[in-house]
Amino acid sequence: MKILAFAGSNSTASINKKLVTHTSTFFENHSIEVLDLNDYEMPLFGVDKIPTIGIPQLALDFAKKIDESDLLLIALAENNGSYSVAFKNIYDWISIVPERKAFGDKPVFVLATSPGLRGGASVLELAKNTLPYYGAKVIETFLLPSFYENFDAENGIVNTEFATELKTKIEKIKVDFLG
Template sequence: MKILAFAGSNSSTSINRQLVTFVAQFFTTHEVEILDLNDFEMPIYSSDREKASGIPKLAYDFTEKIDQSDFLLVSLAEHNGNFSVAIKNIMDWVSRIPNRKIFGEKQMFLLATSPGQRGGASVLEIATKRFPFDGATVVETFSLPFFYENFDSEKGILNNELQRALLEKVEKIKSEFF
């Protein structure tokens, strides 16, 4: 089984990239590819650009990565209570591909973290409601609040209760979907 993992952020120091990379290690018996959204940076979507130049090749490249995977592991950055422009722009371009749902009818473990107490709860709520329309089945979610207090780059999640909650969700996913 192939798992495609990425953070919905284009920051070189993305805490969501750190989280998704950490969670990906629990799926080591499967092939895991971790994408960097910076490799799929395109002009900001507009209908005028689409008419003038068509859909960028990078939008098709992104869908190819999704189509070659069996499961999606995604950690969303929350910018002002919503998606980052990095993931939103990719979604806007991919949505223009004819007969295509953005996430290709894949199952998804959806994560988020932030420095604050809600841990990206707003973007998780939005995505959990929106992504099924875009071809994702969100099978589980996990929020990590207070990232800088609860995460260490070498040790992972420091809070035992949060670590246990994550591991329970990972084991549930493995038993039900792998």
């Protein structure tokens, strides 16, 4: 099975990319590709641009990556209670690719983290409520609050309660969706 993982952030030091990369390591018997949104930087989406520039090739490439995958792991950065501009721009562009839904009717494990106590709770709730309209079959969610207290670059999630929760959800996904 092919798993596509990415963080909804363009920060070169993204804590969400660290979380999604860590999470992807638990799917050791599957093909995993971790994308960097910086490799898909496009013009700011606007309906007035569509007639003049069309759909950027990078949007088509990103959509193809989704279509070729069996499971998506997405860790969303929260900016002012919502998606980051980098994620939202890609989301907007892939949502207009003809004859497909933005997230390709794929099962999606949505994660979020932040330095704060809420851990990206607002963006996670937004994702649970809106991504399914665009072809994301949200099968699980995971929230890691206080990233810098609960995550270590060498050991991953150091808080045993959160580490156990993540592993339990991953095992459920493996049984239910990856056989």
